[in-house]
Amino acid sequence: MNGNFTYCNPTKLYFGRDALAGLGKELPKYGKNVLLVYGGGSVKRNGIYDKVVAILKACGKEIYEDGGVMPNPTIEKVKEGVARARAAKADLILAVGGGSVCDYAKAVSVSVFCEEDIWEKYFVRFEDVSCAVVPVGCVLTMVGTGSEMNGGSVITNHAQKLKIGHVFGENVYPKFSILNPEFTFTLPKYQMISGIYDIMSHILEQYFSGTDDNTSDYLAEGLLRSLIHSADIAVEDPLNYEARSNIMWTATWALNTLIAKGKTEDWMVHMLGQAVGAHTDATHGMTLSAVSIPYYRYILPYGVAKFARYAVNVWGVDPAGKSAETVAHEGLDRMQEWMRKIGLVMDLTALGATREMLDGLVDSTLIMDGGYKVLDRQDIRAVFEASF
Amino acid sequence: MNGNFTYCNPTKLYFGRDALAGLGKELPKYGKNVLLVYGGGSVKRNGIYDKVVAILKACGKEIYEDGGVMPNPTIEKVKEGVARARAAKADLILAVGGGSVCDYAKAVSVSVFCEEDIWEKYFVRFEDVSCAVVPVGCVLTMVGTGSEMNGGSVITNHAQKLKIGHVFGENVYPKFSILNPEFTFTLPKYQMISGIYDIMSHILEQYFSGTDDNTSDYLAEGLLRSLIHSADIAVEDPLNYEARSNIMWTATWALNTLIAKGKTEDWMVHMLGQAVGAHTDATHGMTLSAVSIPYYRYILPYGVAKFARYAVNVWGVDPAGKSAETVAHEGLDRMQEWMRKIGLVMDLTALGATREMLDGLVDSTLIMDGGYKVLDRQDIRAVFEASF
Numbered sequence: 001m002n003g004n005f006t007y008c009n010p011t012k013l014y015f016g017r018d019a020l021a022g023l024g025k026e027l028p029k030y031g032k033n034v035l036l037v038y039g040g041g042s043v044k045r046n047g048i049y050d051k052v053v054a055i056l057k058a059c060g061k062e063i064y065e066d067g068g069v070m071p072n073p074t075i076e077k078v079k080e081g082v083a084r085a086r087a088a089k090a091d092l093i094l095a096v097g098g099g100s101v102c103d104y105a106k107a108v109s110v111s112v113f114c115e116e117d118i119w120e121k122y123f124v125r126f127e128d129v130s131c132a133v134v135p136v137g138c139v140l141t142m143v144g145t146g147s148e149m150n151g152g153s154v155i156t157n158h159a160q161k162l163k164i165g166h167v168f169g170e171n172v173y174p175k176f177s178i179l180n181p182e183f184t185f186t187l188p189k190y191q192m193i194s195g196i197y198d199i200m201s202h203i204l205e206q207y208f209s210g211t212d213d214n215t216s217d218y219l220a221e222g223l224l225r226s227l228i229h230s231a232d233i234a235v236e237d238p239l240n241y242e243a244r245s246n247i248m249w250t251a252t253w254a255l256n257t258l259i260a261k262g263k264t265e266d267w268m269v270h271m272l273g274q275a276v277g278a279h280t281d282a283t284h285g286m287t288l289s290a291v292s293i294p295y296y297r298y299i300l301p302y303g304v305a306k307f308a309r310y311a312v313n314v315w316g317v318d319p320a321g322k323s324a325e326t327v328a329h330e331g332l333d334r335m336q337e338w339m340r341k342i343g344l345v346m347d348l349t350a351l352g353a354t355r356e357m358l359d360g361l362v363d364s365t366l367i368m369d370g371g372y373k374v375l376d377r378q379d380i381r382a383v384f385e386a387s388f
Numbered sequence: 389m390n391g392n393f394t395y396c397n398p399t400k401l402y403f404g405r406d407a408l409a410g411l412g413k414e415l416p417k418y419g420k421n422v423l424l425v426y427g428g429g430s431v432k433r434n435g436i437y438d439k440v441v442a443i444l445k446a447c448g449k450e451i452y453e454d455g456g457v458m459p460n461p462t463i464e465k466v467k468e469g470v471a472r473a474r475a476a477k478a479d480l481i482l483a484v485g486g487g488s489v490c491d492y493a494k495a496v497s498v499s500v501f502c503e504e505d506i507w508e509k510y511f512v513r514f515e516d517v518s519c520a521v522v523p524v525g526c527v528l529t530m531v532g533t534g535s536e537m538n539g540g541s542v543i544t545n546h547a548q549k550l551k552i553g554h555v556f557g558e559n560v561y562p563k564f565s566i567l568n569p570e571f572t573f574t575l576p577k578y579q580m581i582s583g584i585y586d587i588m589s590h591i592l593e594q595y596f597s598g599t600d601d602n603t604s605d606y607l608a609e610g611l612l613r614s615l616i617h618s619a620d621i622a623v624e625d626p627l628n629y630e631a632r633s634n635i636m637w638t639a640t641w642a643l644n645t646l647i648a649k650g651k652t653e654d655w656m657v658h659m660l661g662q663a664v665g666a667h668t669d670a671t672h673g674m675t676l677s678a679v680s681i682p683y684y685r686y687i688l689p690y691g692v693a694k695f696a697r698y699a700v701n702v703w704g705v706d707p708a709g710k711s712a713e714t715v716a717h718e719g720l721d722r723m724q725e726w727m728r729k730i731g732l733v734m735d736l737t738a739l740g741a742t743r744e745m746l747d748g749l750v751d752s753t754l755i756m757d758g759g760y761k762v763l764d765r766q767d768i769r770a771v772f773e774a775s776f
Contacts, residue, residue: 001403001404001630001633001634001637002633003404004402004403004404004405004406004407005404006400006401006403006410007400007401007403007404008398008399008401010395010396010398010402011396012394012395012396013394013395013396014392014394015389015393015394015395015650016389016391016392016393017392017650018392018725019392022394022406045648049458090657110642137524191467206532212630213617213618213621213630213631213634214634214636215610215611215614215618215637215641217611217614218610218611218614218617219607219610219611219614219641220610221610222603222606222609222610222611223603223606223607223615224609225606225609226603226605229601230601230603230607233601233621241390242389242390242600242601242602243601245389245390245391245650246601246603249389249603249649252602253607255644258641261637262403262633262637263402346606368759378498
């Protein structure tokens, strides 16, 4: 690893079947007023909401409700949450849900004491936080985004057809996160599989960059092997605790900055997928799966050695007697076959996108420059076309 | 991963050729009085001491010297350090050196405000810290122990022929650690290789436990593959920055609690090696290498499946048509061959131990119970005998 970097991740994780007991240990560190953030109500149906409320009450907290966070949280909803947090004089924002709920909580956290237009400041100008933040805690009920141990927050602006992520600093990371794999058991299979691919994409977007020798790539390969192994089990048997626990833990370590250390990062699959999300409101992980293979085939010629390494170390391709390019493509063949097998969406039509949206999709795609090739608008169009 | 656990590692790491610039960012967070801890003087010869002192002075710190920390720091030296820290009213203990210096700094840190006998409290009764601690920072100059990002401290009591480690809580972890791979370049090759095996042993002692399906084992395999790859390069070319940087980063992640999550842990190789260290004062990593292969051959029958997995995933053994036990032994054969090749000490005689010490070595070995077989005194004797 050649570059200079810092690493600091202060989030405290409570993991396992008894993880929720950690909430009772953490709450006394914060003041009385808690903004309780959640999504469409599944946490009420599966009983997690009641368990959380019981602990909040036992700790003497005043609960201020903020439900109804949508899967791709909007800037309008964030502004509504900011008003609630201000009215409540919230001492803690407790997110109970998946990555969207946690992302939303962080967006509210950095906006409560901010006087500027928060969309412009954070998601257009990408400025750092310059005001106080309200601490965030998280009870995770869906796995994939890694939001439980990082500073990321992805917010959608429907008026502008934009879905944009900002990575905030350590002071915005959740102070604690409760990770009970059983809390993910009631998730519909489509959502579980979508989350699995979100994890895989996070790992790959950090892996497919750079030509140096870097321990981060070995860690990424370990996470990928664990993920593929456990996903195969979970797809057949969604209540397999070991498989679901490994997927949950892998998700956290896939995007908490560790495997990016000493590397540039790509993130074009997320940029392409987020454009699809802004136009269709499709499930995040499925927008990534639909564009991934076309994207990776497109950039493969610019990173042949790494794609060949991926094929061998992750997919077990035998390289004997083959060119690096052949090995590399065989790796993507196996990945594609596996993606189909576990039930991922492999084309944009299935997500409600149409060829008439092509211009809009290209317009909505932010171009990033950490991967093996910097795409231009023609390249982006070609990848989208290959994704139908 | 089946168990319940927590994870929190608050140490801030500055990594790379410019890492020392991080010291200037961290120092303003602490008071004026700094106890500057270092070893036998190599940091003065290679110029690191001067660089550190310049930054301390630029930050307006009062420097109180505490040099001469020996490779296996003694409880007598710790007590001397405690007296110095008290006299200095130290606001920060800055360790400049390898794992021994960092371990020593932590032992002083937890003892400055402790009224009890610290050997008895921490290293005999293994009690938690119940007093205030003095914050520790670290500038690392030797790689291996992982002490830069954990709560571990290993202290030697020559009078009692004991070398014992205590793992302190998060409040004792270094607040920050400066990791510049170039600072390890002047280390003698014997010390570098010794450190490489210390890292490998840390990973293996967490890997060789449990029968469940656990992401931690995949991460451990990634670290092992990176370590073996980079060690091969560093042994041929010790000034290869990428190799040395990967070894440094691997060392940190090998023992900062991550790859132990959801697992029991073994640590018998360390117990055996520390007994050798207490009787011979030999270099730590070499005491581990001398006993490892005999130990692993001894316990292999109790963990065949994991040793076979190790052989395939780490050493590339082809399992086709072979029994798991054959595969497992082939893995240890390759490991043994590799250890000899990079120059590790493979028997106790070379470390100054004699068969006359056998009774004493057995007496000095603490028995731990996380691995595939709990050893008794006969077992321990047998492993030591096979290590001559």
